[in-house]
Amino acid sequence: MSQIGEKPFSPEMLQSLLEEMGDGAIAIDAKGKITWINKNYHILLGISADVDPRGEDIEALIPESRLKEVVRTGKSILIDIMNFDDQQFVVSRFPLKDANDEIAGAIGFVLFDKVEPLAPLMQKFEVLGKRLSLAEKKLAEARRAKYSVASIINRSLKIDKVKEQTRAVAQHDSPVLLRGETGTGKELFAHAIHNASARRNGPFVALNVAAIPEALLEAEFFGVAPGAYTGASDRQPEGKLALARHGTLFLDEVGDMPLALQAKLLRVLEEKEFEPVGSNVIQPVDVRIVAATSLDLEAMVKKGTFRRDFYYRLNVLKIDIPPLRERIEDVPVLCDYFLEEFSQRSGDPVRLMSDGAVSHLCAYDWPGNVRELRNVIERVCVLSQAPVLNEDAFADVVPIDQVTNDAVRPLRAGEAVSAENLPLQIAQLERRAIGEALRMCGGHKGNAAKQLGISRSQLYDKLKLHDLS
Numbered sequence: 001m002s003q004i005g006e007k008p009f010s011p012e013m014l015q016s017l018l019e020e021m022g023d024g025a026i027a028i029d030a031k032g033k034i035t036w037i038n039k040n041y042h043i044l045l046g047i048s049a050d051v052d053p054r055g056e057d058i059e060a061l062i063p064e065s066r067l068k069e070v071v072r073t074g075k076s077i078l079i080d081i082m083n084f085d086d087q088q089f090v091v092s093r094f095p096l097k098d099a100n101d102e103i104a105g106a107i108g109f110v111l112f113d114k115v116e117p118l119a120p121l122m123q124k125f126e127v128l129g130k131r132l133s134l135a136e137k138k139l140a141e142a143r144r145a146k147y148s149v150a151s152i153i154n155r156s157l158k159i160d161k162v163k164e165q166t167r168a169v170a171q172h173d174s175p176v177l178l179r180g181e182t183g184t185g186k187e188l189f190a191h192a193i194h195n196a197s198a199r200r201n202g203p204f205v206a207l208n209v210a211a212i213p214e215a216l217l218e219a220e221f222f223g224v225a226p227g228a229y230t231g232a233s234d235r236q237p238e239g240k241l242a243l244a245r246h247g248t249l250f251l252d253e254v255g256d257m258p259l260a261l262q263a264k265l266l267r268v269l270e271e272k273e274f275e276p277v278g279s280n281v282i283q284p285v286d287v288r289i290v291a292a293t294s295l296d297l298e299a300m301v302k303k304g305t306f307r308r309d310f311y312y313r314l315n316v317l318k319i320d321i322p323p324l325r326e327r328i329e330d331v332p333v334l335c336d337y338f339l340e341e342f343s344q345r346s347g348d349p350v351r352l353m354s355d356g357a358v359s360h361l362c363a364y365d366w367p368g369n370v371r372e373l374r375n376v377i378e379r380v381c382v383l384s385q386a387p388v389l390n391e392d393a394f395a396d397v398v399p400i401d402q403v404t405n406d407a408v409r410p411l412r413a414g415e416a417v418s419a420e421n422l423p424l425q426i427a428q429l430e431r432r433a434i435g436e437a438l439r440m441c442g443g444h445k446g447n448a449a450k451q452l453g454i455s456r457s458q459l460y461d462k463l464k465l466h467d468l469s
C-alpha cells in the first residue's frame with residue numbers, strides 16, 4: 001500500500017493507462033508539435049504503421065484539433081465533437097503542466113469514435129440550436145426596416161414631395177431630422193429612408209428617447225461593460241449604437257434627450273466611436289442617425305433646452321411631414337388602406353365607407369393625425385357589423401362637435417347661421433365639394449374641375465386657398 005503523500009502512480013502505470021485510453025489519445029508540446037500518439041489513435045486516423053507523426057504540427061494532421069487553443073488558454077475542454085474527414089469523434093482535451101506549473105503542452109482523448117452515444121444530448125442540443133436560430137432570425141427581422149417609400153399611402157402632392165425628399169436624402173449618409181406632429185408617419189419615413197439607402201441590408205434600430213427613464217438612457221445607447229455595476233451582466237450588454245452598426249439608428253422624440261447625453265452623442269457622430277458604460281475600451285461605430293421630433297427644436301435651442309451644436313449636426317438634412325388636416329385628400333385613401341388591413345387581419349370581407357362617412361372624417365382636424373385615423377377605423381370596424389360604414393357609425397367615435405378645424409367647422413347643434421359664421425360654412429361646403437369631386441375623379445384635377453363647373457386654374461386657386469394641394 002502506498003503512503004499518503006507518496007506518488008500513487010508510477011510513470012509506467014500512467015503510460016500503460018494512456019496507451020489503452022478510449023479510442024485514441026494524442027499529446028502536443030507548447031508549440032503545437034505532436035509529442036506522442038497511442039496505437040488506437042494511429043489506427044483510428046488511418047495512419048500507416050510505418051509513419052511516425054511525432055514532430056508534426058497537430059493541425060497538419062488533424063485540421064479541426066483545438067489542442068493549441070488548450071495550450072493558449074490553459075483551460076480544459078471536457079467534451080466536444082470534432083470532425084475528422086467524414087467522421088465525428090467525441091473528444092476531451094486537457095492542458096499539461098510542467099514541474100513549475102507552466103503549460104507545457106496538451107493532451108486529447110477520443111471518448112467515442114461515433115456520436116451515437118451522445119444522441120440524447122445531441123437531440124437536446126439540436127432543439128436548442130434550432131430555437132436559438134429561430135429567435136435570432138426573428139430578432140434580425142425585427143431589426144429590418146418594414147416600410148419602403150412605396151408602402152406609404154397618400155394622394156396628396158404634399159406627401160409626394162416628402163417622398164421625393166426621402167429618396168433624395170437616402171442617397172447621402174448624413175443625419176436626417178424628420179419633423180412633424182405626432183402620428184404623421186415620421187417613423188414610417190425613417191424606415192423608408194433606411195430601405196432606400198445603401199445601408200438597406202444592415203439593421204434598422206429604433207429608440208424612443210421619451211419612453212426610457214433618463215437614468216437608463218445612457219446604458220441603452222452605449223451598452224454596459226460586463227460587471228460595470230451590480231446586475232450589469234443581467235442586462236443586454238450591447239447598446240443600441242452597437243446593435244445598429246452598419247445600419248440606421250432611429251431616434252424618436254429626440255427633443256426629449258437630456259443635454260448631457262446630447263453632448264455625448266454629438267461626440268459619437270463626430271468621432272465615429274464610443275465607450276460602453278463602465279468600460280474604457282473605445283469601439284468604432286458606423287451608424288447613420290435619423291432623428292424625429294414633434295417639438296420646435298429651434299425654439300428649444302433659443303431657450304437653452306436643446307444644444308445648438310447637436311441641433312446643427314442633426315439638422316443637416318431636414319424633412320417636414322405635414323399634419324393630416326393639411327392634406328385632407330389623403331383621408332379617403334388611408335381609410336381604404338386601413339379597412340383592407342383590418343379585414344386581412346380579421347379574415348372578414350373588406351368593409352366599405354359611405355360618401356357621408358368619408359366627408360365626416362374629412363371635416364375633422366385630426367390632432368392625432370394618421371395614427372388617430374387608424375384607431376378610429378379600427379374601433380368602428382369592431383363596433384359595427386355593417387358591410388358599409390355610414391356617417392352614423394363614426395358619429396360617436398369622431399363626434400362632430402369635436403371638429404375643431406375652424407376652416408371646415410360645421411355648425412354645432414343649436415348654433416344659428418350668422419353673418420359671422422356664414423363664410424365658414426360656405427368655405428366648408430366648398431372644401432367638401434372639392435374633396436369629394438377629387439375623390440370621385442381619382443385625383444384627376446381636370447375632370448374634378450369639369451364636375452365642379454369651374455376652370456382648372458380656378459380649381460388650383462381653391463386648392464391653394466383650402467390648403468388641399
Ligand SMILES: Nc1ncnc2c1ncn2[C@@H]1O[C@H](COP(=O)(O)OP(=O)(O)OP(=O)(O)O)[C@@H](O)[C@H]1O
Nearest residue numbers: 152153154181182183184185186187188294370371
Ligand atoms: N402614409 C401612411 N400610410 C400608411 N400608414 C401610415 C401613414 N402614415 C402613418 N401611418 C400609420 O400611422 C401610425 C403612426 O405612424 P408613425 O408611428 O410613423 O408616426 P410618428 O410621426 O412617428 O408618430 P410619433 O411622433 O407619435 O412617434 C402607424 O401605425 C403608421 O403605420
